[in-house]
Amino acid sequence: MINRLISKIRKTNAPIAAGLDPMMKFVPEYIKKAAFAEYGETPEGAAEAVWQFNKGIVDAIYDLIPAVKPQIAMYEQFGVPGMAAFQKTVDYCHEKDLVVIGDIKRGDIGSTSDAYAAGHLGKVQVGSRTCGGFGEDFATVNPYLGSDGVKPFMEVCRKEKKGIFVLVKTSNPSSGEFQDRIIRAQEGAADKPLYEIVGEQVAAWGEACMPEEGDYSYVGAVVGATYPEQGRILRQLMPKAFILVPGYGAQGGRGADLVHFFQKDGLGAIVNSSRGIIAAYQQEQYAHFGERGYADAARAAVLAMIEDISSALTR
C-alpha cells in the first residue's frame, strides 16, 4: 500500500491528503436541511448530512489527489449512524480509487490492538468465515503504550500490505508537554527529546516492515507541519518512514515550512489539509463559490495547495 500511495503521489504530482473531517459547521445549510427533512434532527440525520457532504467533496477532488484522511471522531460522535457514515465514506473513496488513511489514533495492548488492527486494516474471523472490517488502507497509531500497541498493527500491515503512521510529534500547541521532554541518555549518548526517542523507535519498527520493493516502510510517522525544525531532524532520523504531515493551512503550517519533511527526491511526505479544503467556501478567498459551490471551492483550494507545495519543493 505504501508503494501504491507513492505511485499515486507521482501520478498526481500532489503529495496531499484531503482531511474528511466533516464538522457540522462546515456542512452547507441546504445539505443539512435535506438530511434533517428525511431523518429528523437526529444522529441519523447528522450522519446523512456528513455523508452527502463528503460525497460532494470526493466527487470534486478525487482526480487531483492520491489520498483522503477521514478523522473518525467526526463520525463516531454521532454514534452508530455516524460509524455507518464513516464506513460509507471509506467505501466510496475506494470506489474512486483513493487511498484511505483512517485517522483513528488507536493504540492499546496485545489482543486489544489486534482487534483494532483487524477491524480497521485487516480481517476478522467470524465462525468459519473471515470478514472485512472498516477497511482503511492506512491507520494512525498512538505509541504511548510501546511496542505492544504497535506490533499487532505491523503484523496486519505485513499480511495485508497495509500501512500505519505512528504519532511522533503532533501538530497541536501543547504537543511539547510530554513529547518535547528531554530524556536522559544512556551511557555515552546525548540527551534528546522524547519525540526523537519515539522517532528512533519508528525507524526500528519500520526496518522490520519493508515491502519487497521500494524505499519506504509500511511504518510511517505523523509529524506536524507546525514544527518544521523538528520535522527536519525526524526526516533524517527516519529515512525509510513516510511522514504524514497534518497542520497545513488552518493550523498555521505553510508550503515553505514543508520542505524539511521531504527527501531530496521530492518524496517521503504527504501533507494533510482538512478545513482548508473541505470548508474552503467559508474562507474569504473562496467565498464567491457560495454554499452550493462548496465542492468547487474545495477543488480550487486543492489546486492552490498543489501549487503552493510544488513551488516550495521546486525552490
Added chain:
Amino acid sequence: MINRLISKIRKTNAPIAAGLDPMMKFVPEYIKKAAFAEYGETPEGAAEAVWQFNKGIVDAIYDLIPAVKPQIAMYEQFGVPGMAAFQKTVDYCHEKDLVVIGDIKRGDIGSTSDAYAAGHLGKVQVGSRTCGGFGEDFATVNPYLGSDGVKPFMEVCRKEKKGIFVLVKTSNPSSGEFQDRIIRAQEGAADKPLYEIVGEQVAAWGEACMPEEGDYSYVGAVVGATYPEQGRILRQLMPKAFILVPGYGAQGGRGADLVHFFQKDGLGAIVNSSRGIIAAYQQEQYAHFGERGYADAARAAVLAMIEDISSALTR
C-alpha cells in the same frame, strides 16, 4: 459520577470493574451457533453473539459490583454492527444501574477531542436538538498529545458530571519503553520517569476538575496492577485521582499487589478484571460450570475476586 462510583463501591464493598471484552474465543459455542443461525457468519452474527454473551454476564453479576469496563476495540472490530452491540451493552448496563467505564483510550487535538468527548460522555448538537452519544459514564484517555487532548474531556466532565481515567502507567510488558524513560529535570528538581511527569499533570488537571463535594476528582488515572511499585509512587503523587487498575488476574496482578493503589481509607482505586471474570468457565478452577454455566462461573469468579481484594486490603 465519581461520587456515584464511590458510593456504589461502598455499597457493594467491591472496588471492582468487570471488563466486558468479549473476544469471540470466550463466547460459548451454543451462543455463537444461535447467533450465526439467525444472522449468518457475518459481523452482524458476531455482534449478536457478543451482545447475548454480555447480557448473560451482566445478569449474573450486576448486583455484586459497581461498574463494568467494556473495551470498545472488541466491538469496533466488527464494524458498524459491532458498534451497535457496544451501544446496546452500555444501555443495558445502565438499565442494571452499573457505572460504565468506556475503555476507548481516545486522545486527539482540539476540535477532534471535543468530538470524542461529546460522542462518548456528552451530547452532540444536531440542528436545533442535542442528542446523546454512546453515553458512557467514564472514558479512558491517552495523554500523548498533552493538554489539548485532555481538556475537551475535562470540559464535558464538568458539564455532564462524567469522568475520565488518563493513561499514566499501563499494565503491558512494553509500557516502560517510553513511559519509564527518565526525564531530565528542570533546575533544582530531581530527574524522574515520564509516568511521574504524566502523573503530576494528571494531579494538576484533577485539581481543576473537582466535584462540589467529595475527595476525588473527575480526572482519574490508569496504572497497571502489574507495576505495584510504580502504583505506590503514583498513589502519593495524585492524592485526588481515583486509579483504574487493569492487569489483575490474567495479566499477572494479584490482590496483594493492589494495596499500594488504595488510600488508607480503602478507597481510591478500582480494579478491573476481564477474562478472569467473563471467561472464568474456561479456567480449570471453574470448568465444572461448563459452557452453559459461563455466567454462573463469572459470578463465582467475581465473588472470589472480592474476597481476594478484601482480604488484601484488610491485612
